[in-house]
Amino acid sequence: MNFKSILFSVNVLASIICTAQTNQIKVIEDFKPSSVNQQGKLYPQVNSERRVRASILAPQANKVQLDLGGIKYDMVKDEKGIWTGVSEPQDEGFHYYQLNIDGASVPDPGTVYFYGAGRLGSAIEIPAADQEFFAIRDVPHGLVSENIYFSKLTNSFRRCFVYTPANYNEDSKTRFPVLYLQHGSFEDETGWAVQGKANLILDNLIASKKSVPMIIVMDNGYAYKPQSNDSRQESVFEEVVIQEIIPMIDTKFRTIANRENRAIAGLSMGANQTMRIMMNNLDIFSHYGGFSGTSNYPSADAIDVNSFLDGKFKDGETINKKIKLFWLGLGTKEPSPFPGSVRAFRKMLEKQSIKYVYYESPETAHEWLTWRRCLNQFASKIFK
Amino acid sequence: MNFKSILFSVNVLASIICTAQTNQIKVIEDFKPSSVNQQGKLYPQVNSERRVRASILAPQANKVQLDLGGIKYDMVKDEKGIWTGVSEPQDEGFHYYQLNIDGASVPDPGTVYFYGAGRLGSAIEIPAADQEFFAIRDVPHGLVSENIYFSKLTNSFRRCFVYTPANYNEDSKTRFPVLYLQHGSFEDETGWAVQGKANLILDNLIASKKSVPMIIVMDNGYAYKPQSNDSRQESVFEEVVIQEIIPMIDTKFRTIANRENRAIAGLSMGANQTMRIMMNNLDIFSHYGGFSGTSNYPSADAIDVNSFLDGKFKDGETINKKIKLFWLGLGTKEPSPFPGSVRAFRKMLEKQSIKYVYYESPETAHEWLTWRRCLNQFASKIFK
Incomplete structure (x- = not known):
């Protein structure tokens, strides 16, 4: 043989x-x-x-x-x-x-x-039965721009993608609100504009007047301090957002640079990160979206409002005044620990009498159709 | 067993x-x-x-x-x-x-x-020994924007990528010249901004004042008439460029919309296509770049100037007046038929006393390092 x-x-x-x-x-x-x-x-x-x-x-x-x-x-x-x-x-x-x-x-x-x-x-x-909301249609299309920058905080080149709505280029004067939108773990800054279809979702929402025209900034949630040989990896993503990305976007693009016209949202790890950034910076953002995630992840235990995020949710009355929209979304088929930790977080909000919107994506798990639907809902409610 | x-x-x-x-x-x-x-x-x-x-x-x-x-x-x-x-x-x-x-x-x-x-x-x-010219460096970076549009001529959604230089967003008034830059066969509109590194090459050229700031438009060279069942595939790329892409770019971006401030260039199939478009539209373009290709491809035969491109090269004197730069480039290791057809084309130009610049990329074949070098040379010579 x-x-x-x-x-x-x-x-x-x-x-x-x-x-x-x-x-x-x-x-x-x-x-x-x-x-x-x-x-x-x-x-x-x-x-x-x-x-x-x-x-x-x-x-x-x-x-x-x-x-x-x-x-x-x-x-x-x-x-x-x-x-x-x-x-x-x-x-x-x-x-x-x-x-x-x-x-x-x-x-x-x-x-x-x-x-x-x-x-x-x-x-x-x-x-999907509802796929028209993220389909490419004969409506005015915005641009998705790759923006490369050097980050001093991480000592590295980074990039974000920036969606500008179709009417951004129509005149040279109109200014726009900005949504900072983050991916999940093991994903990167390409996720929202490629498989997330954020640009097509917004093109369709804006064309049908369900959303106000806005800029969307999609950066990379992995950002670390330059490491010495024996140091642990230390995230500086919040610092990069506040000290580097927002000033850069407000300089390069025609934004309305105030808290009323800034939203921040993310999916999974991005929901966790952006909730922390939101609560630490209520002078900078006024709208929050958490898609399939919260900052108490992965715990389903009752939240101690005094210690959670340094007590940032203690004063429900002030939060209701400052936050124009607190929005949460989840797929009905998401696996543990997501439903449990989101449930525990909602209970805490309710106990504190904090107003929020809760959305469930029917028959989807911890995947991109859940997050496309979340963005479609969330983007139609902000800056109004 | x-x-x-x-x-x-x-x-x-x-x-x-x-x-x-x-x-x-x-x-x-x-x-x-x-x-x-x-x-x-x-x-x-x-x-x-x-x-x-x-x-x-x-x-x-x-x-x-x-x-x-x-x-x-x-x-x-x-x-x-x-x-x-x-x-x-x-x-x-x-x-x-x-x-x-x-x-x-x-x-x-x-x-x-x-x-x-x-x-x-x-x-x-x-x-490559000379890789600094396309390396990512700590210089001001332009944007590369994905622009989706519906093309009536092809009855399809198409897209181009548009490079805008770093200073495009510095004020809202400055207008810029435009280079239309095309990929080769079996490639698409992503080639120049990804493996071609067109954005980094221009960022570096502009930062060192070797190039004037310019917009670059990179579209897809495959464009066909909608087909009836029995019809042959018929390219309408020239019509798409002239009737759809240029008017769209001049509307959406702050261009200097005249022939003196428009260049067109391409590699291989793109060189062939853009030379034809250039010679048919001398009222629209004033600079031409042919990287590893010419419109007599693949023939190495002597060119009959009376019949070639409908006699467009017959009147050398007028061409020298109208075309501000006629630029050709080739790698020294390119395989047949490229060296032969480019040689035949140059002989025709010389016979017609048409001024042109010829560049050879050392030790490279019909590949992207040749074309990155061509762009680096060509972009430093246009709009001056």
């Missing part, structure tokens, strides 16, 4: 095993290419049951899997060496995934790539 | 074969992570000989190759299932590549991804 015939035997054997495993799935054959595929790429595809079908040419591989939502689905090889596999039905919205080829976890060559889950990799878009 | 032991035998056998093939290479062990790796990723790496070392975990794979510069280098597996391979020395600059795992051609999970060669995939940056 020579090398090639061993290989051939292994492949045939593998095909038989995988076919046996996956032939049991009955799927509806109405698959269509995912909307986030590279141009001209037919796979991956999604069907009306919200199943994902992936496909890749790998003639010499022993085992290929679709790794999606924490499950590795075996794929099956055809006579041309093309492996194909189908997932269980997925939630509506945007999900990261990868292919696994003989133990190598790699991006699917069929998709565009997104930064999330700590890597630049593949994702699938499962069409 | 069960399934697992067959697999094991195949892997061991494959390792022995590959080791035998690659152990002969003597390499200098001063490899460093490539500058276009994803944050925190150690591989791929480049050494002082300009060799590339790639590495990937693929414990069950039979064969893994590094596919770079038209050569597939066998990689070797260690006891942990990590495959590693080293290439021959590469040219300085930016090269696309991929990994091949048991016949599957996939992006390397270690790198950032770039659109080129018709796909979004991996690339390696081999440090």
Whole structure:
């Protein structure tokens, strides 16, 4: 038995095993290419049951899997060496995934790539019933601008993306309120303007007059002091926001530079960070949005209002006067510890008689459709 | 012999074969992570000989190759299932590549991804001796803005990226000249601002007063008429530039909207396209840059000036009066047919006594370091 015939035997054997495993799935054959595929790429595809079908040419591989939502689905090889596999039905919205080829976890060559889950990799878009709110439509479009700057506090080059609404360039005088909008853990400053579709959501809201035109600043929530050899990593994100980003934005862009016209919001880790920044700087911000997160994360214990965030929530009356909108959102399918910690936080707000708005995204988990919907709700309520 | 032991035998056998093939290479062990790796990723790496070392975990794979510069280098597996391979020395600059795992051609999970060669995939940056001109430096940085628009001519949403220089936002009155800058075949509107580093090149040129501050518009050179079922694909890129892009840019941005303050340039296919657009619209543009391409491509035959581009080069005297700069650039290592067709084109220019500037990029082929250098040269000469 020579090398090639061993290989051939292994492949045939593998095909038989995988076919046996996956032939049991009955799927509806109405698959269509995912909307986030590279141009001209037919796979991956999604069907009306919200199943994902992936496909890749790998003639010499022993085992290929679709790794999606924490499950590795075996794929099956055809006579041309093309492996194909189908997932269980997925939630509506945007999900990261990868292919696994003989133990190598790699991006699917069929998709565009997104930064999330700590890597630049593949994702699938499962069409949502309400997707028109983030669709590209024939309305006036704002710009998303990459802004590079040197940060003295971190001794590094950083960048943010800045959304300016369509009418920003119509005249040279109008000034705009600003929303500072943050990503979650293992994500970066690209998240909101790429998979978050913040620009398209705002274009649509502004065109239908549901939102006032505003600037949105999306920076990177990871910011650390320059390290000496033996020092621990110390976050200076709040200092970067207050001392570097806001003054830069107020200089470079036509903002209305006062607290009434500044909002801050974030998702998950970003909700946690921005709540802390908000409460430490009520002279700078007047609107807060927490999407799938609060600063008591991950605890579901009752909050001691005297010690939590240095007692910043103790005086409910003053908070109600100063904060024009305190907004929280959560997906109904979010896993622990998110529902528990958000619930504990809401109880504290209620005990303190602090006014807030609470929104639930139906049938979504700790993922981007939840956060697109949160932004859509939140952005329609601020600066009014 | 069960399934697992067959697999094991195949892997061991494959390792022995590959080791035998690659152990002969003597390499200098001063490899460093490539500058276009994803944050925190150690591989791929480049050494002082300009060799590339790639590495990937693929414990069950039979064969893994590094596919770079038209050569597939066998990689070797260690006891942990990590495959590693080293290439021959590469040219300085930016090269696309991929990994091949048991016949599957996939992006390397270690790198950032770039659109080129018709796909979004991996690339390696081999440090260039002159790389300071496109490095990120502590100088004022301009913005790169994504601009989405609906094109009636193609009946589709399109986008361009627009560079505005650092001083664009300093006041609301100053107006700027505009360079329209095009990518090559199998590339798109992202090329110039990502791997082309057009923004950093201009930031550096403007900071050192080698260039005048200018706006750069980078759009997609693929633009087709909406197709009826049986019609051939018909490019309308020139019409999109003249009827849609230029009026949009002159409305949205503070341009100096006259021919003296408009340049057009492109690389390869983009050089070919923009030369045609330039010569058809001398009332609109006054500066031309052709990087690694001309409109007689791919022919190296002597050009018949009466028929070439409808005789647009017949009247050398008028051309010398109207065109303020006619600029051509080429890498010294470019493959056929580029040197031949550019040579034939230059002979025609000389025969017509048409003034032009010719630049050669040392030791680079039909790749991005050639084009970064071309832009660096060209941008320092226009609008003066």
